[in-house]
Amino acid sequence: MLKILAALLLVAAPLSVQAAPVPRQGMVCANGPTFNLTASSGYIETPDGNSVLMWSYGAPNFQSPGPVLCVNQGDTVTINLHNALPDPVSIVLPGQSDVGGTGSAGLLAKEAAPGGDATYTFTASQPGTYVYESGTDPSKQVAMGLYGALVVRPAGHPDYAYDLATRFSGEYLILLSDIDPDLHHAVETGGTYDFDTLRNRYFAVNGRQFPDTIQDNGVSWLPNQPYGALVRVKPYNATGNPLPVLIRMINVGTLNHPYHPHGNHLRQIAQDGRKLAVSTEHFAETIASGQTLDYLFSWTDQDSWSSGTNPFPPSVANPDYRNLTFVDGNTWYSGSAYLGAKGTLPTGTASQNVCGEWYFPWHSHALNEFANYDASFGGMATLLRVDPPAGCSSVAGSATILAGTLRSGNAAALAAADSSYYQVNAAGTSTDWYGGFAAVPRGSANLVATYTGHNSVSGLATQLSYYRWSTSSWVALGAATAIGTSDVTVTRSVPADAISSQGQVRIRVQTTGPAGFFTSANLLKLTYDAP
Numbered sequence: 001m002l003k004i005l006a007a008l009l010l011v012a013a014p015l016s017v018q019a020a021p022v023p024r025q026g027m028v029c030a031n032g033p034t035f036n037l038t039a040s041s042g043y044i045e046t047p048d049g050n051s052v053l054m055w056s057y058g059a060p061n062f063q064s065p066g067p068v069l070c071v072n073q074g075d076t077v078t079i080n081l082h083n084a085l086p087d088p089v090s091i092v093l094p095g096q097s098d099v100g101g102t103g104s105a106g107l108l109a110k111e112a113a114p115g116g117d118a119t120y121t122f123t124a125s126q127p128g129t130y131v132y133e134s135g136t137d138p139s140k141q142v143a144m145g146l147y148g149a150l151v152v153r154p155a156g157h158p159d160y161a162y163d164l165a166t167r168f169s170g171e172y173l174i175l176l177s178d179i180d181p182d183l184h185h186a187v188e189t190g191g192t193y194d195f196d197t198l199r200n201r202y203f204a205v206n207g208r209q210f211p212d213t214i215q216d217n218g219v220s221w222l223p224n225q226p227y228g229a230l231v232r233v234k235p236y237n238a239t240g241n242p243l244p245v246l247i248r249m250i251n252v253g254t255l256n257h258p259y260h261p262h263g264n265h266l267r268q269i270a271q272d273g274r275k276l277a278v279s280t281e282h283f284a285e286t287i288a289s290g291q292t293l294d295y296l297f298s299w300t301d302q303d304s305w306s307s308g309t310n311p312f313p314p315s316v317a318n319p320d321y322r323n324l325t326f327v328d329g330n331t332w333y334s335g336s337a338y339l340g341a342k343g344t345l346p347t348g349t350a351s352q353n354v355c356g357e358w359y360f361p362w363h364s365h366a367l368n369e370f371a372n373y374d375a376s377f378g379g380m381a382t383l384l385r386v387d388p389p390a391g392c393s394s395v396a397g398s399a400t401i402l403a404g405t406l407r408s409g410n411a412a413a414l415a416a417a418d419s420s421y422y423q424v425n426a427a428g429t430s431t432d433w434y435g436g437f438a439a440v441p442r443g444s445a446n447l448v449a450t451y452t453g454h455n456s457v458s459g460l461a462t463q464l465s466y467y468r469w470s471t472s473s474w475v476a477l478g479a480a481t482a483i484g485t486s487d488v489t490v491t492r493s494v495p496a497d498a499i500s501s502q503g504q505v506r507i508r509v510q511t512t513g514p515a516g517f518f519t520s521a522n523l524l525k526l527t528y529d530a531p
Contacts, residue, residue: 024216024443024531025230027173027248029070029151030059033077033124037066037091039112039146040084042224046202047209048372052181053188054145054224055085057132063224064207065175065252066148069132071124073155079120079132083112089146092135094290095273096122096150108135124152127162128273129248129292139195139254143183147252149175152273161246161294162275168246168296172231174362176287176380177204178253178369200255203369203380205229210363210372210381216531229382231362235306235339235389236298244296251287257369260284263360263384266295284365299386306339306389321346332359332383340388354441354530355392360384387529391446396435396507396524403432407518411435414524417452417487421520429515434467434508435524440499443531447494449477449507452523458484460513466498467506474508483511487522494526 022028042062043051057066060082071077081103083089090109093099103110103118112118134146154160160167178200186193205213206227213229215222234241247266251257265281272292279296287293303311312318318337321344334353335343341356353359363370363381372378399411399422407423414422414435424431440447451464461480468475477492498505505526511519 022218025172025228025232027068027171028217030067032069032071033075034080035067035069035078036060036080036082038062038082038084039089044207044225045212045222046372047212047378048375050181050373052179052202053184055141055187056145057081057091057148063226064145065177065227066132066146068149068151068173070151070153072153073124073127075124077122077124081112081118081120083114083116083118086114087141088113088136089134089141090118090136091120091132093120093122093130093132093150095126095128095130097125098122106136108138111136126273127152127154127160128270128275129250129294130273131250131252131290131292133252140183140187142252143180143254144187145177147177149173149248149250151248161269161296166246166269166275166294166296167243169241169243170233171246171248172229173206173227174229174231174247174249174259174382175206175227176249176251176253176257176259176364177207178202178255178257178380179204181373198254200253201373203253203257203364203371205380205382210370210378213382230385231297231382232385232387233297233299234387235301237389240389244298247295247297249285249287249293249295251289251291254289256286256288257380258284258286258365259362259380260365261297261360261362261384263358263386264297264299266297268293268295270294299384301339301389305337311337320344321349339386340390340393355394356388357392357530358386360386391527392444392530393525393527394437394440394505395526397438398436399433400436401433402508403427403430404519414521417489417523421453421522423518423520425518426511426513426516430510430512431517431519432508432510433521434506437505437507437526438503440503440505440526440528441530442499442501442503443496444499444528445496445531447496447498447505447526447528448491449494450489450491450523450525450527451507451509451521452487452489453483453509453519453521454485454487455483455511455513455517455519456485457513457517460484460511460517462490462509462511462519464490464492465508465510466494467508468495468497469500469504470497489523 037057038060056064059067088111090111099122101110101120130150134141179202207225334356369380395415404424404427409422413420463480464477465474
């Protein structure tokens, strides 16, 4: 079990249009068809405390790698390049036809002199995943970081990679690169470098090395490396989650990289921006330098780890923390063998697990690349996060009566819809109590409160509310529901301001009726998509 600091993909702002909100994970494009790029230098941070000078195509500020340029099939694409570097630079676009341009004559493409400009135009005729990179002294300039991804989407179908058979629910970029710090130091100091002695010591995904790869997009402590690489999915479900995610893989490095995703096979659908006649499943893939590969990925709960059925034979006990060895006091394991459940961990062990999600490593199979300057684990690696099918959930851990008296039971009865109830006698004509939830992560989305219960009298109005911490007030969650003598389930969406700065949520249950009635609460649960 890997141990990392805290926990997918792109933050580049559109260059010619208003920037869209940046998600925590997942690829976000710089939308064209016109782009303004600046070739400039800046520093990136490595997890071992080092920093490395890089060159990059910024937009307009320095970032590594360059922004993901997204266009639609049929677009006339224009890339305006300004050069803030001391060497002439250019852009080549493998896979694109009839690229025109302005600038100084160069060997492979029009060049922008230091302080000068160049322009490149072409028609995006074929959907797919491509690269753009320097065509000037590429052994130096591409290695220094002058590269980025170009994505062409099928016209009118932003959720297709190529056609209906390649429809996806979300997309991720895995852009592989490698760094020889001796080259970068030589460029920084004006020294010499012998390319025959190339020895890469840092290996990156989306411009970061593990564990930085699993941080959110745009985290403040990596200002020049805006792209995370955490891949996040939910289990396949024929009705609730039928579509795979699209994994766009690119190798802009000088080496071929054997990349291996754990958790399930990937289905390759394209290579170098051209759809394959037959898709194939892959346990791992060696991605050649300069190559792009497109995959569809679904995670299937084949062994029923998310169901209530014990997947172990009756003679085998469910493993617990006493069966495990922890190398140190930090883990991504939830303490339970089940997806969406949390269990007990040894005292003093910190878990990065939010609500029983699962993590699988995706990494280079060349072990020297699974390191930061030879220190494991690091380098060319990220994680796959598999969330519970219904999202994260929490049950009320406490119950506080505002009006009425306890009849029987306790908050533990609210953990499941079963034969155990939390019962409150009315004070006059009402019962009024709330359930408390703890450790709900700030930034969680799509909160839903679920209440199941009944009353001793038919047709009583039951109102759910949440506590708004910013105003110290209760806010109704929709209209009241008539609940009688049989259990009724009520679900209500809950705003994000229900979560306190300490991760607490309170859901209130108020019922009115004749004097002497009582309320029997069976379940009070909160579900959410945790960040």
